[in-house]
């Protein structure tokens with residue numbers, strides 16, 4: 201049998217150094233010893249600095265704010281994950297709608313409601329719409345209901361700005377797909393919280409988001425702040441997010457984080473993944489800064505108050 205070659209172990213250099221130093225005359229040997237020791241110390245120092253640097257970068261990119269638990273890993277195929285948590289008192293200061301206003305609160309994630317192919321089709325709608333505008337900073341939105349589209353440091357009304365040309369950009373099928381996806385998410389939320397889906401109403405804002413690593417130019421670009429949707433948006437009772445691109449494949453950073461006392465919980469976006477939760481302060485959350493690439497998502501929100509309900513967007 202041919203002798204097997206073994207890789208030299210890491211410490212073989214130190215052994216060679218020792219053998220060499222023993223075979224030299226003493227004066228030369230001590231100078232040689234000193235130089236070698238310095239060389240070793242320098243190498244050790246460089247190695248330690250590189251390790252500390254790598255550790256700091258890893259902590260900064262992967263574990264901002266001491267994130268401890270991943271609720272939904274990318275590549276995982278979650279059928280239905282639901283975690284019940286006690287409701288905050290936020291709902292008490294609003295008019296209650298029995299059979300809809302949350303009595304059971306919590307958060308869920310599912311990869312089984314929207315397919316990757318459907319998410320990709322919706323992403324193309326978002327790309328088409330957002331290519332007409334875009335914020336100067338890193339966060340752009342497009343609201344198909346109101347027509348609000350980020351442009352530079354402001355917003356324009358897509359429908360007013362582009363008039364009839366809008367028919368060349370979006371099709372009836374795009375809107376039908378949006379409607380279908382919205383309905384299925386609504387039903388999934390109703391089922392998870394034990395309410396009737398017909399007692400929930402779509403509410404505004406409901407919008408596509410496109411986030412990249414460009415530096416923020418206005419406060420509209422600062423998507424990463426911790427917030428409570430019910431406080432930020434008022435009418436929300438149930439929030440859902442449909443992700444349209446993949447964490448660590450299409451973009452880095454940009455994970456969704458529930459900020460619980462003591463331990464944060466993250467959701468890693470994946471095309472077709474739906475995350476949903478009650479909108480009160482039991483679900484304080486934030487989005488990590490996107491470090492590279494482009495992240496697409498859509499926020500679809502529901503209210504229990506029919507006065508705050510809106511219809512599905514229509515191609516005008």
Ligand SMILES: O=C(O)CCC(=O)C(=O)O
Nearest residue numbers: 409429441456487497499
């Ligand atoms: O895009 C996300 O993951 C979250 C967005 C969000 O928090 C919001 O729209 O209120």
Ligand SMILES: [Fe+2]
Nearest residue numbers: 427428429485
């Ligand atoms: Fe939010």
